[in-house]
Amino acid sequence: MDEPRTREQRQKDTLHRLEHAVDAWVATADGGVPCLVPLSFHWDGAALYLSTLETNPTARNLTANGRVRLTLGETRDVVLIEGVASVVEPSPEVVSAFAARAGFDPSKLARYPYFRVEPRLIQAWREVNEIAGREIMRDGEWI
Amino acid sequence: MDEPRTREQRQKDTLHRLEHAVDAWVATADGGVPCLVPLSFHWDGAALYLSTLETNPTARNLTANGRVRLTLGETRDVVLIEGVASVVEPSPEVVSAFAARAGFDPSKLARYPYFRVEPRLIQAWREVNEIAGREIMRDGEWI
Numbered sequence: 001m002d003e004p005r006t007r008e009q010r011q012k013d014t015l016h017r018l019e020h021a022v023d024a025w026v027a028t029a030d031g032g033v034p035c036l037v038p039l040s041f042h043w044d045g046a047a048l049y050l051s052t053l054e055t056n057p058t059a060r061n062l063t064a065n066g067r068v069r070l071t072l073g074e075t076r077d078v079v080l081i082e083g084v085a086s087v088v089e090p091s092p093e094v095v096s097a098f099a100a101r102a103g104f105d106p107s108k109l110a111r112y113p114y115f116r117v118e119p120r121l122i123q124a125w126r127e128v129n130e131i132a133g134r135e136i137m138r139d140g141e142w143i
Numbered sequence: 144m145d146e147p148r149t150r151e152q153r154q155k156d157t158l159h160r161l162e163h164a165v166d167a168w169v170a171t172a173d174g175g176v177p178c179l180v181p182l183s184f185h186w187d188g189a190a191l192y193l194s195t196l197e198t199n200p201t202a203r204n205l206t207a208n209g210r211v212r213l214t215l216g217e218t219r220d221v222v223l224i225e226g227v228a229s230v231v232e233p234s235p236e237v238v239s240a241f242a243a244r245a246g247f248d249p250s251k252l253a254r255y256p257y258f259r260v261e262p263r264l265i266q267a268w269r270e271v272n273e274i275a276g277r278e279i280m281r282d283g284e285w286i
Contacts, residue, residue, distance in 0.1 A: 023218035027179035029172030032208035036170035036179065038218035065175040075166035075181035 001127050007143060010124040011136050014079050017072045018043040022101065024070040024081075026050065028061035035061055040102030041070075042094065048083070048117040049090060049098050051106035062115050063087060070117070082121040090114045144270050150286060153267040153279050157222050160215045161186040165244065167213040169193065171204035178204055183245030184213075185237065191226070191260040192233060192241050194249035205258050206230060213260070225264040233257045 005013070026039045035057040042049040048070070052059050062068060062085040072079040090098070090107075098114070099105035106112035122137035124130075136143055148156070169182045178200040185192040191213070195202050205211060205228040215222040233241070233250075241257070242248035249255035265280035267273075279286055 025168050025179065025214060025218065027170040027177040027212075029175050029177040031175060032172050032204070033210050034170040034172040034177055034204075034212045036168065036212040036214055036223070038214070038221055061175075061177075067176050069170075069177045069179040071168060071179055071181070075168065078181055080179070 001129055004130045004133060005124075005126075007133060007136055010130075010134075011142060014122060014124050014136060017079050018048070021072045022103075024048075024072050026058060027069045028058050028065075029067065030057065030061050030064070040104075042098040042101045044094060044097070047119070048081070049088075049094055050085070050115045050117060051098065051102075051112050054111045054113050059113060059115075063113070068117055077126050078124065080123045081117075081119045083117040083119045085115040085117045087113050088116040090116070144272055147273045147276060148267075148269075150276060150279055153273075153277075154285060157265060157267050157279060160222050161191070164215045165246075167191075167215050169201060170212045171201050171208075172210065173200065173204050173207065183247075185241040185244045187237060187240070190262070191224070192231075192237055193228070193258045193260060194241065194245075194255050197254045197256050202256060202258075206256070211260055220269050221267065223266045224260075224262045226260040226262045228258040228260045230256050231259040233259070 022040055023038045024041050027036045037058050039050050039052060066085045068083050068085050070081045095107045119137060120140050123134040124136050125134040165183055166181045167184050170179045180201050182193050182195060209228045211226050211228050213224045238250045249257060262280060263283050266277040267279050268277040
């Protein structure tokens with residue numbers, strides 16, 4: 001097992017993931033019913049952008065309560081993000097960056113809202129020796 | 144892009160995943176708040192077994208409402224399972240199989256309940272050409 005990474009290293013690894021990963025696992029909820037789907041996303045340095053058909057449970061949950069948990073990566077190299085989502089009209093820069101990254105352009109489809117997710121909590125860990133120091137963002141601030 | 148797999152092939156691939164994957168992404172919910180964690184699991188041919196500390200949100204959600212969504216694999220090779228969980232006292236066979244697979248033995252720890260998850264719905268898909276035929280179990284029955 002490798003030495004546990006420093007918090008600084010985990011923040012660097014996390015930013016790399018945010019900038020390069022294509023998809024995330026996205027969990028939302030409606031009461032006690034969980035929804036979990038893979039979605040492409042775009043990261044603009046401060047927030048993630050998601051888009052899915054407005055009638056899908058994910059979109060309905062995000063619109064109704066804005067609470068979301070996303071994970072990037074593998075189960076043994078976890079980046080877990082807890083955030084608050086809101087429906088937005090994205091800038092042209094975000095529209096084109098999202099389309100390039102996700103491989104589809106919601107701005108050209110009917111009923112595909114964009115959700116902007118502001119991270120509030122981020123945890124990053126690999127093996128059990130990294131569990132203790134896993135928090136790298138709290139209350140929206142990098143630690 | 145490969146030809147879309149037949150339903151039979153997806154069922155075979157899914158059973159292989161269930162028999163060999165170590166971890167799953169596990170989504171549960173409490174009053175509109177989603178929880179998403181990676182957990183090790185055991186598959187006994189009919190149900191999945193999970194175990195986590197009883198004070199963790201995942202355990203509390205499973206105990207409170209039993210609703211769970213799990214995914215195995217990657218975001219471009221998805222097995223998605225929707226199931227109902229209940230707290231169980233597992234058989235000795237399940238206890239030792241779980242310990243061998245997960246790398247820890249909840250039966251030797253305090254406050255680590257076992258949850259048995261009965262799948263009700265399973266979907267399997269890779270690229271967009273597999274979205275249409277992705278349902279391979281419905282109402283607990285293989286299609």
